[in-house]
Amino acid sequence: MKRAALLVMVLLLTACGQAGTEERTSVDSSFVQEPQSEAFDWQDEIWNADLKEGLAYTLYLRQYIDDLETDTAYSLYEKQNTFYSVWGKHIYALDCLGMTLQDGGSVQLSYCLNHYEEGAEEIRHQEFQLPDLPGAVGLYKNVVAFDIVNEEECVLFVQVKQDEQLEKYVAIHISADGEVQRMTDLYPAMAENGILGQEGYVFDKIYTDAQGNYYLISDGRLGEILVLGEDGAVQAHVETGGSEVQFSMKDPNGAPVFEWYDPGEELLHLVGYDLTSGIKTLASVKLPPFTPKVLSEEGFLYYLDTDTKLYRWKLGTGEVAYCMDGEAMGLSANPALMRISVGAGGKPLLLSHAGGNTCIYLLDTEQASSKVMLRLVSTMSYCDYVLDCAAQFSRQQENSVLLVDKPEIEGITAAEEITRIQNEFRERALLELTSGESADLYLVSAADMRMLYKKGALADLTGVLPSELENCIFPGVLESGVIEGRQIGLAPQAAATVAMVSNELWTGDSWTYEEALDLWDSQPGLEYLLVSPGYNYGTGYLYQTFLRDLARSPFLDLEKGTCNFTDPLFIRILEHMQDYRGSGRWEENPLEEGKAAGFFVTLVSYPYFTQLMAQYGEQYHPVGFPTQEGAGNYWNGDYYLVVSKDSPNREIVQEYLLSLFDPEQQRDSDHPVRNDLISRYTVYNDTGQGPKLQYDMGDGVFSVLETKKDGSSWEEEYLALMNGCGYCSEDTGEILEIIKEEAEYCFSGGRDVWKTAEIIQNRVQTYMNEHSD
Template sequence: MGGTHMNRSLWRKAVALTLTVAMTAGLTACGGGGNSTSADGNKRYFKADYLSDLPDSFNDTTSNIQFKGDVMYYTSSNADYTKSGLYSYNLITGENAQLYEQAQSDGSGNSSWVSGYTVADSGEVYLFVTKNQMDESSVTEDYSDATLDDVLSYMADQWGYSDEDAEKDWNDYYAKDYTDEDGNVNYGRFLLAQNARFIQTSSILKVDTSGNIAFEQDMDLGANAENVSCNGIAVDKEGNLYLALNTWSNNDSGNSVSSDEYFTLVIGEDGSQKGRIPSDGYTSRLVGLADGTVASIGYGDAGCELRPLDVGAMKEQTDKAIEVPSDTVSVLDEKNLLVTEGSSVYKYNLDTKEKEEFFSWMDCNISSSSVSSYGVLSDGRIAAYLQNWNSNGNQTEIALIKEVDASEVADTVNLTLACMWTGSDAEEKVIAFNKSQDKYHITMKSYGDGAEEYEDAVNSFNTAVTSDSNIDLVLFNDYSQAINFASKGLNVDLYGLLDKDTELSRDDFLPNVLTACEYDGKLAILPQTFTLQTVIGKADDVGTTPGWTVSDMKALIASKPEGTQLFWGMDRTSALTALMSLGYNDFINWEDASCNFDSQEFIDVLDFANMFPEEFEYRDDMEDSTVLLSQGKQLLDTYYLSDFEQVQMYRAIFGGPTTFIGYPTSEGNGAMLSLNNIIGISNSCKDVDGAWQFLRTFYLPKKSSDGDSDYTYGFSIRKDDFEKYCQNAMKADSDGGSTWGWGEFEVEIQPATQEDVDQVKDLVYNTTAVSGAVSDDITNIINEEAAAYFSGQKSAEDVAKIIQSRMQVYLSETK
């Protein structure tokens, strides 16, 4: 098909298109004075500008964005998703063109799509196109006379649709795929498609810069390649095309079975297959390097590797593999890649294997989670495609980031927020705050992004937040870190700031959450949201009042037939963990750093845990929890309370009323708060009022324009928001509700009853214990020494004394 010319209407130059750059308020500069630092120790400053007046083809359906030189390439669909195209857009001149168009559906159930593409230095585009063709011979039944009623009946009978929903979804989602250009609907093809076998085929196309198809070549990948996944595509300086493929076949029932055949297919300049390069496992992407060669990126024993491809020998040059920090890379020059780790972009030298921070997305007020792709323009700017999913749908932007002189940077107070990892929730809050004013700038500093081992990240973070005077705010990964921070007197008392605030007061918050966040009478931290962690059981077994002791739990299991489980799969170690989830409060006094693990009460805990098997032996033929709970063979289950829906599922499984009985403890309801996004202000903070101005944004009342659609996991710690959530839970869902399923059980969720709400509110308002208060160090001490008792090497009394001694030393050293 060489030389075929595409429809001239597909080629459109944006002569009248004016390329404008819109500065976003608050995006004065990356960093605000304390951020990216070059190898010579000098600070570097960046600005992020945004493009407006993008082409109409750049819309909510846009995907597969690539940057090549000054040109952005992308695919997008028309409004009804019947056609898709590949477009180019010059970010400097504004020139826009459609290079390729295809029908996504042919009106009879067959479909096609662009699985991948790459752009050569010349601007020519290579596309890997996949088609699904219906094999009519695989179905013997005749559907030629089918009507709309037949289609709707099928959707109701096979998919569980109501009559109304079936017709709506048919019109909204399915009809277009079975409607020809004249508007004729082929209902029989729809029914045929539900029963037919589909044959997948693939082809390669080469399209020049004017939209001409230079060649189109069908691919023959062998008998086992009934299905193909293209994981990467690149072209070298000789015009050879590389395709990182995974092929697999179907079993007799028509289900896909991966053959785990991974390879890179090499296609010559004329479209002929030159050979296959075997891949050692999954290739995440292919990269065209600055010297015109191609390398694969995959994961080996040493981590993420860049492996040069030898087209002559048809092999990966594993002996020349280069370890890289991640597979998110962009080629900067012959010696350097740009590599994304967390919220930062690093310049990674391929020779020295050293990395240097280039700039931070966060310091440009861009959430790293929104960056889908980026590239380097000819003038040195970074072009980034940003994609944000929120209540308003999929919002896309193109940001242009450039390095600027320090004189162009607004004079702001830079505050450092230390964190283990840069999560999207915190990033969004930081970005919103930085954009809202120009007096302060929050910089997030991560100690976990890029760390090879979790323990390394934890140790680095803990050391920094307890010793680095340049840290102003701390986003803790768990509650034990926050307690350790507060026990050293490193926190600012937030009550002093809250009590001076003109828009917030203590009365705005759930009082039990404030109590849980106190240390030594001071408000050490505040979380953004919380959930409850508790234990649920059948009311006939555990009673109707939350809260019980270890003795109560022992009595329950003793009353049941042999073989009855408390929790699914519980062994001695997990039993001890469950017993100690709240038990630490009975044995540790945090205020004076004392403990009493040598007491008879703790010895009883060890004895009870020792009743369970040494190890839980899982078998494939075991019944799952839903069956065991429904038959009384399992009595309890761990419950994470964040809504009013899940309990309805458990009532159906237990076959009657349930109780949030909780973990065993000498006092209280046995529930624990799980705090999310825990933040404190360091007593070394350079501007405490500025830090509070940021922290308070988490808790200000919602404006009416904010709506209720922004999702955050868990309950709000604002009293009015929590009460509103409880009231809304008793209202019928305007969308018709939802259905929960687990195992053989399925429940249509109903509005919560007043009894449901009262039960949860009683639990919430009377819970001050916090999940995660025990550090891994404490848990490890208990488990390490208890193992000697469980194995029969030592008595429970001796083990309790050893734990008491070790724990007292630990508490004294960490206070």
């Protein structure tokens, strides 16, 4: 019995940990769940603010809902803004639809009220227009705030302006069906009590209670809340005691709770107000300020900390219980994009806007035991796209969860320490993969992909992507993951580095080493061949300009294991590159001074390409870097997803790989690789107002697409360039380091180019001999 009791105690202690710590051992939930107790009367009893660690109250994702907002794919209008509000089992999103004006402003023309009620079979979407407002015909009307009044009613706050001068501030109460219940102009009371700011000011710090009273946080009178009755008359001026007061949450009765933070005492003050009893400080407690919180009827306060971890404070005892890691579940890292409510049985509901999606998370204390747990190990710490897609994939899968492991460097700033952590993590991950006890997927460098392939550790992904999807991906991106005719790795993100050359100096669409050097020699005013407009890479230009794809150069034969760096052509390159010294910002741009034949740049997206062409497209055209074969422009698919040959979950893994190339996911990527996004998301504006072409980036955000002088798009040129980009065939990083090391000594005056070439030849050949298979 003693041994059994000790085992239980060990499990309990392991599960608890310190409140707020990230590492928690997963054990049977029956050992870690805090037992239920009698409800605490949060209204009349004193909250225990002496916080202490409690047993974990582990919560799991029970259901995921992602169709809260309006689908505007077929709408006449674009989504300009969305307001969110939650209370109890109700979650609302108000979409404001309209058009962008030529002056860069916008106008709201229609609205959609989206309502989720826990337990309902579907989300209700109700479109409506603002009613006619007395005395506001022809004036500019704009919804600036939104709130829930009660289970049957919401309120929109509308600013009415004439020539940027505020004329009215109308609270429009509507039912869940979009029917107007009543309207109240709050402008007279606001103007009289110093709420309104300068011209053009948008006031949105306004909230309601279940009786329809209004609570306005004053910017002019710091720490004051102005309370107005449902008729707009002043009820009270409430002094909170703090200087920066913010809305915190609604209590279970629907009344707003406010908070202000005292940095000196490191205390968060939670303040409530009742028209009958007045102001009441609910608690002064050490909680993170200005993060999502909610109060349950049972006497628990749930809150998210700054690391998106969810905790539960038991108000009667002061115990704080860890609930879940929101980041691992895909919650937004921005508190302004999250809300918490409490639904049936006192379980939290989370609303989060992340990765272009607004998601509702229904949580429970029970975890589905039938779910298959998959692992993805990233050898790089920055893998946001893969991480977001994994979270999205897990939410949408009923029977599987994909967990991501990566080097943890949060809070570490020293470069050497970050490198050490990443290297050690990589070594452990690769050892795990080659030892037969592997995860399902890995995100690795191109060099590691080739090494793991040679060891026979990776699965063949040929045919995993259907042919119709492969046709939608730039060919060079796919080819960069092919080894010996097999698709071994997939790059869901990639950027292309391209070289643009002056139309006056070169008319062809490619050039060899000899042609580039001959042009350089024929133009006395050229000090440089290709430059980066903003930055001088110094001796790094030797790689940037001539040795980017060293494996295909005439100086290296990897198949034979030989090199030829005493070739007169290589010596000629060294002679021309001697003027590239130092590094840092150019004092003057060589391109603008006419001292360079062209420039190179990394293209990350189509909107960026149009901006580049608008600036340089008339004088420069894509030529690529000097090369003896191939395109001369290159994809930088630095990291690849590979699959362990021992993974027992190949079908589920394939579904995840497919999701990485989904059009909606790719649109959210910083470096998309699909070639059909332009046709999918280019918006043609024929209103005569605003830019003619825009790129729909989702969430009502549009990026301006620059056009040619005749108004036509750059789409054809962009696709031709991207479809023609190649890839660096082999990893030659160690050889390049030898070359750059010796070249730098040469360029500093240490030795002549002939001697330098001989030393490079000897060192590289020795390296190749030592690393031959």
